[in-house]
Structure formats: structure tokens, C-alpha cells
Amino acid sequence: MQNTVSHQKGMAEHEPGKKRKLIGDRGNYFLDRIQGEAGVNISACFQCERCTNACPVSHFMDIKPHQAIRYIQLGWREDLLKSSTIWVCLSCEMCTTYCPNEVDVAETINHLRNMAAHSSITPKEKSLAVFHQTFLEVLRKSGKVNEFRLMNAYYLKPDIFQEKLKNGTLKEELLLGLTLLRKGRLKIFTPRSRAIKDIQKAYHQARGEIGQ
Amino acid sequence: MKISFYPGCSLEGMAKDYFHAIDAVFEAMDIDLVEIEDWSCCGATAAHSLSEAMSVILPARNLAAAEKMGLDIVAPCANCFNRLRYSQQIIKKKVFDIPWQVTGDIQVHDMTRFLAESSMIKLIKERVLKPLNGLKVVCYYGCQMVRPPKITGYTDYENPLTLDRIAAAAGAEVIDWSYKSTCCGASIGIARKEIGESLTMRILQKAQQAGAEAIVVSCPLCQSNLDIIQKDRPDRRTPIFYFAELLRLSFIAHGDPKWFKMHFTDPVPLLKAKGLL
Numbered sequence: 001m002q003n004t005v006s007h008q009k010g011m012a013e014h015e016p017g018k019k020r021k022l023i024g025d026r027g028n029y030f031l032d033r034i035q036g037e038a039g040v041n042i043s044a045c046f047q048c049e050r051c052t053n054a055c056p057v058s059h060f061m062d063i064k065p066h067q068a069i070r071y072i073q074l075g076w077r078e079d080l081l082k083s084s085t086i087w088v089c090l091s092c093e094m095c096t097t098y099c100p101n102e103v104d105v106a107e108t109i110n111h112l113r114n115m116a117a118h119s120s121i122t123p124k125e126k127s128l129a130v131f132h133q134t135f136l137e138v139l140r141k142s143g144k145v146n147e148f149r150l151m152n153a154y155y156l157k158p159d160i161f162q163e164k165l166k167n168g169t170l171k172e173e174l175l176l177g178l179t180l181l182r183k184g185r186l187k188i189f190t191p192r193s194r195a196i197k198d199i200q201k202a203y204h205q206a207r208g209e210i211g212q
Numbered sequence: 213m214k215i216s217f218y219p220g221c222s223l224e225g226m227a228k229d230y231f232h233a234i235d236a237v238f239e240a241m242d243i244d245l246v247e248i249e250d251w252s253c254c255g256a257t258a259a260h261s262l263s264e265a266m267s268v269i270l271p272a273r274n275l276a277a278a279e280k281m282g283l284d285i286v287a288p289c290a291n292c293f294n295r296l297r298y299s300q301q302i303i304k305k306k307v308f309d310i311p312w313q314v315t316g317d318i319q320v321h322d323m324t325r326f327l328a329e330s331s332m333i334k335l336i337k338e339r340v341l342k343p344l345n346g347l348k349v350v351c352y353y354g355c356q357m358v359r360p361p362k363i364t365g366y367t368d369y370e371n372p373l374t375l376d377r378i379a380a381a382a383g384a385e386v387i388d389w390s391y392k393s394t395c396c397g398a399s400i401g402i403a404r405k406e407i408g409e410s411l412t413m414r415i416l417q418k419a420q421q422a423g424a425e426a427i428v429v430s431c432p433l434c435q436s437n438l439d440i441i442q443k444d445r446p447d448r449r450t451p452i453f454y455f456a457e458l459l460r461l462s463f464i465a466h467g468d469p470k471w472f473k474m475h476f477t478d479p480v481p482l483l484k485a486k487g488l489l
Contacts, residue, residue, distance in 0.1 A: 056395045060407050091257060092395035093359035097369065104358070110260055117262045127403035135258035136266075143252040145221040154402070169405070176440070180226075182271065183474050185436075190224045193252040195273055202311050206265035 005034045026075035034072050044101040046068045053148070061085040062124075065095050065105050078136030081116040085109065087125035112132035131156050140200055143193025148186040151177060213427060214244040215326075218274055218284035220292040220432075221253050227289075227432035227473040234288055234323070235458035240339050240463045241332075248285070252294040255400060268308045271299035276312035277319075286318040286326050288456075290357035290431035291398075294324040297363050322357050322364070324430045326453060328374035336381040340462045343383025346486050349453070350424040351375035352415065354434045358393050369393065378455050379428050382462040388425045389422040391415050396437045412437045425482060426451045428458060437445045442477045451479030461488060 035042050051065040052058045063071060064085045071080050080086065095105035107167055116123060123129035134154045138145050154160060155173070164170040180186045195200075221270050223231040238245045251274050260267035276295060278285045285294040302308065326332065358369040366372060372393060377387045387452035396415055401408020410428045416438060429435050429452055439452040452475070467489050469480045483489035 011275075029426065040246070041466065049234065056411055057400075060226045060404075088400075088404075090355075090395050090398055091260070092355040092398075094395070096360045104360075111264070113261050114264055128400065131403045133327065136262060139253050139255065139258070139270075143337055144224070145253050145256070147222070147225045149393060151402075160403075166450040176443075179443075179476075183476070184228065184473050185226050187225045187228070190221075195252040196251050198311060199270070202269045203263075203266060205309070206263050206269065 004037055005043070019078065023074055026163075028075075030075040030077050031073055034108065034111060037073065038104070038107055038172075040111075041105045042069055042072050042103060042108065045073070045099075045103050046101065048100060050098050050100060051103075054094035054098045055167070056092060056094065057088050057090060060088045065089075065109065068109060068112070069103060071158065078114050078121070080112050081119055081121045082124060084124040086113040086116055086125055087128040127160060131153070140203060141196070143195040143199055144190065146187065146190045148181075148188050151186070213242070214246060214283060215321075215413050216278045216280070216281050216285050217245040217247050217383045218251055218254075218285050218287045218292055218296065218354065219247065221290040222432035225453070226268055226436055229456045229471065230288060230432060230435070230456060232470070233454055233460045237456050237459045240460075241335055242383075242418055245286070246282070246283060250276065252291045254299075255411060256295065260298075262441070265308050266457075267295065268299050268302045270309045272303060272316075273312050273313050274311075275299060275303070275316060275318065276314040279314060279318055281374065283323060286321045286323050288430065290322065290354055291433065293320060294356040294363060296320045297365070301363065303353060306424060320408065320445075321413045321469040322430070324353075324357070324374040324378060325366075327455075328377045333381045334404065335356055336459065337433065340382060340487070342462055342464055344379075344458060344462050344488055345383055345385075347384045347458075347482075348387055348423060348425045349379055349384045349428050350387050350419045350422055350457075351379055351392065351428045351435060351455075352396075352419070352438070354429070354431045355393060355395050356400075357431065360472050368483055375428055375430060375455050379458060382429075382458050384451055384458060385421075387424055389418060391418045396434045396439075408437065409441060412441045416441065418451060420448060424450065426479065428453050428455050430455055439476045449477045451477045451482055453479065 018194055047066055049066045055065050058064050059085055063085045068085055089109045091106050093106045099105060131154055138150045138153055219231060255267050255270035259270055297320050301315060302309060302314040353372045358364055358366040358372050380386045391444045394415060395411055397408035397411035427438060427450055435452050442449050469489060473480050
């Protein structure tokens with residue numbers, strides 16, 4: 001009886017109201033997969049939290065960088081792919097630089113972001129995911145990224161447009177866009193690269209589509 | 213001297229002024245900057261976020277073009293530099309198929325380190341016609357130019373000095389500070405404004421606390437972030453210069469205020485007050 005109480009108490013301290021997650025028979029499958037694919041020695045982490053302390057955006061993350069590494073060891077894949085962490089990460093490489101055990105934390109989080117992008121899980125930070133997606137769309141169309149085309153394409157995404165309309169920032173952003181145009185910082189026309197075909201082919205191959 | 217030049221997408225748009233300044237500086241220094249034939253985007257953060265393969269393949273196309281020219285690359289944009297170096301390392305590991313003929317053997321320099329070599333600093337000092345005396349600046353490097361050290365090759369990643377050396381050679385008074393390579397938020401401000409602002413504002417405040425009248429940068433995105441955030445703060449404004457703009461100004465007897473018209477935070481009053489324009 002006493003055991004149960006203390007057990008519940010410990011649980012409450014960790015995540016109030018949530019059931020304790022069991023590792024079950026997941027084994028090392030997820031850990032091995034990430035270590036192999038990202039080329040990172042996740043097992044070397046001893047939770048010193050130096051990555052989280054170095055991270056400039058850890059307070060905007062639901063799973064902190066050192067926790068993300070631990071989650072991988074435990075095989076908690078869905079929690080990681082559902083997290084805001086993987087999208088909020090700026091790839092500023094502070095965590096990687098200061099890890100005493102040379103765990104490439106930024107590369108690991110980047111790999112999780114790649115996995116999330118190829119999964120059916122809706123990104124927790126949708127606007128950030130949509131921005132990356134839009135960037136690549138513009139890149140595929142012209143081989144280079146023109147900021148004017150990028151911003152247009154981004155704001156015209158239905159989700160983004162509605163969000164900006166709802167929180168009332170649309171007008172402010174439009175005015176900023178006009179000022180940028182007036183100052184000559186946004187160019188409506190910039191040369192395209194002849195690489196478009198090659199880039200599109202490479203892109204399809206990278207997605208696992210077999211070309212002709 | 214001849215070197216290939218990978219400008220990157222920003223230098224055709226948001227940072228066109230940086231491009232012009234670089235052009236003028238390298239011409240004055242008699243270094244032949246050869247733009248890479250039909251270069252394409254390096255993929256930036258979006259490519260490595262969504263497709264690791266593309267983040268290696270996209271820069272590889274430009275590496276291949278430079279290899280064909282037989283010239284080392286100099287890149288003015290911190291992220292382009294980082295992605296090119298990253299791509300080189302992965303190419304050598306042979307984990308992705310690259311559609312182009314590329315070995316990854318050429319040198320990729322970031323422009324500030326290229327110009328901070330002692331021979332180049334000597335050349336800069338010879339070209340300086342009007343030293344920027346009395347202009348108090350801090351130099352801001354951002355992330356991608358210095359981190360991670362195993363990609364960028366910077367050994368002094370905690371206290372990088374390339375921009376400091378260049379600004380000092382141009383005659384500016386360079387102030388030491390602790391936020392040289394703290395992240396400015398990069399493109400996160402476009403989708404999550406409050407995160408971007410919290411990071412950029414801190415850098416700006418720390419620069420002002422250090423006593424800087426201006427910030428010197430080399431990254432187009434750092435420049436836009438630090439510059440545009442000041443648009444609604446008319447009280448305390450700190451102009452954000454590209455290092456090439458300062459060099460260009462010091463190489464010539466009479467600078468042109470038109471060079472700075474793309475800035476949100478107008479540096480002309482400050483430069484006039486210092487007798488530099």
C-alpha cells in the first residue's frame with residue numbers, strides 16, 4: 001500500500017495527471033536506428049544538461065534537449081515527433097558544441113525533424129514546418145530562393161493566412177513588406193538557376209521515387 | 213589573385229547592398245572575385261530540416277561548379293558557408309549519391325576569415341584612405357559561421373576575432389563583448405515572432421550596454437533581424453553594418469549616403485556626426 005502511494009507521488013512529480021509510461025518491449029530499436037542514421041552516439045549522454053543550459057530557446061520547448069536524448073534511449077518516438085522541440089530548434093549548434101561527450105544534439109534533433117516531416121504526425125509548430133516546406137517549394141521552382149516569392153507563397157498558405165488574419169498581424173506584416181519593397185530589399189524578379197531540372201530530379205530521388 | 217565567389221540568394225535580394233559593398237572592396241584590393249557559373253541555392257535551414265539528402269546534394273552542385281573552375285570558394289553568407297562545408301564533409305563519407313562530379317577537396321572560406329588573414333589585413337590597412345576613427349562598434353558573428361567547430365574549422369568559436377580584426381584594420385574602435393556568437397533567431401521570427409524578438413532584442417540590448425554605437429555583422433539574416441526589429445524604436449537606434457560596408461567607406465575619401473538606403477536603422481546621422489560621410 002505504502003509502495004503504491006510513493007509510486008503515485010513520484011509519478012505526480014514527473015508529469016501531473018499522466019499515467020506512467022512503460023518502456024515495454026521496444027528494446028533498442030529506435031535508439032539504434034537514430035544512432036545509425038544520424039551517426040550520433042546517443043548512448044554517450046549522461047544527462048549533464050549542458051545542452052539544455054546552452055540552448056537559447058529551451059524555454060519554448062516542451063521536451064528539453066537533454067530530455068530528447070533520454071527519450072530516444074527509451075524509444076519514446078511518438079512523444080518526440082509530436083513535440084514542439086523539433087520545430088523550435090534553431091540549429092544554432094550550441095548544444096553540439098558544448099556537449100562534453102560529443103553527442104551531436106543538434107544533428108539528432110534535426111534528424112527527428114526529418115522523421116516527423118516524413119510521418120503522418122501533425123507538427124506541433126505548424127507555422128514553422130510550413131515555412132520550411134514553402135522554402136523548399138520556391139527552391140524547387142527556381143533553383144534559388146527569392147525572398148519576395150518566398151514570403152508571398154508563405155502568407156498565401158491557407159493555414160498561415162488564417163492565423164495571421166486571426167491574430168491581427170496581417171496588416172503589420174503587409175506594411176513591413178511594402179517598406180521592404182520601397183527600400184529595394186525585396187526584388188520581384190531575380191534570375192533563376194538552370195539547375196531546376198537537376199534539383200527536381202534529385203529531390204524525387206531523395207524522396208524515394210524512382211525516376212525514368 | 214583569383215577566387216570563386218558564391219554569393220547566395222540573400223545577396224540578390226535582402227542584402228543587395230552587401231553584394232555591392234563586397235564588389236567595391238574586392239575591386240579596391242585587386243582580388244578577382246569570380247562568381248560561380250549558374251550557382252543555385254544551398255538549401256539553407258529548410259533543406260536540412262526536411263531532407264538530409266537534399267542538404268548535401270544542393271550545396272554539392274555549387275562545389276562541383278567551383279571544382280570545375282579550379283578555384284577555392286569564398287562565401288559571404290554564414291549559412292551558405294556552413295552548408296557548403298557540411299556538404300563537403302558528408303560527400304567524403306559517401307553516404308549520399310551526388311548527381312554531380314564532385315570530390316569535396318577544394319577550400320571553402322567564409323569571407324571574414326579570408327580577409328582576416330594577416331596578409332589581407334596588411335592589404336586592407338594599405339588601402340584605408342580615411343580610417344573610421346572614433347566609431348565604436350561591437351562585432352556580431354552569429355551561429356553558423358563559427359559552429360559547430362568540426363564543420364566550420366573555427367578554433368576560437370567562443371571568442372571569434374575575424375570581424376574584430378577587419379573592423380580594427382578599417383580604423384574603428386572595436387569593443388569586446390560576450391554576445392558575439394549568441395543566436396539571433398534566424399528565420400524563426402517569420403513564423404514565431406515572439407521567439408525571434410526575444411533573441412534579437414537581447415543581442416541589441418547587450419550591444420548597447422557594451423557602449424557600441426553600431427554593430428558589425430557578416431550574415432545577411434543577422435543583419436535583417438537586428439536592423440528591422442528597430443523600426444518601431446526611434447529612441448535608441450544602433451545601425452547594423454556589414455563589415456564590407458565599413459571597409460568600402462574607409463577605402464574612399466567621400467562615401468555616398470545612398471549606399472545605406474536599404475537600412476531600416478539609418479546610419480547616415482551617426483556617420484555624419486563622426487565626420488565619416
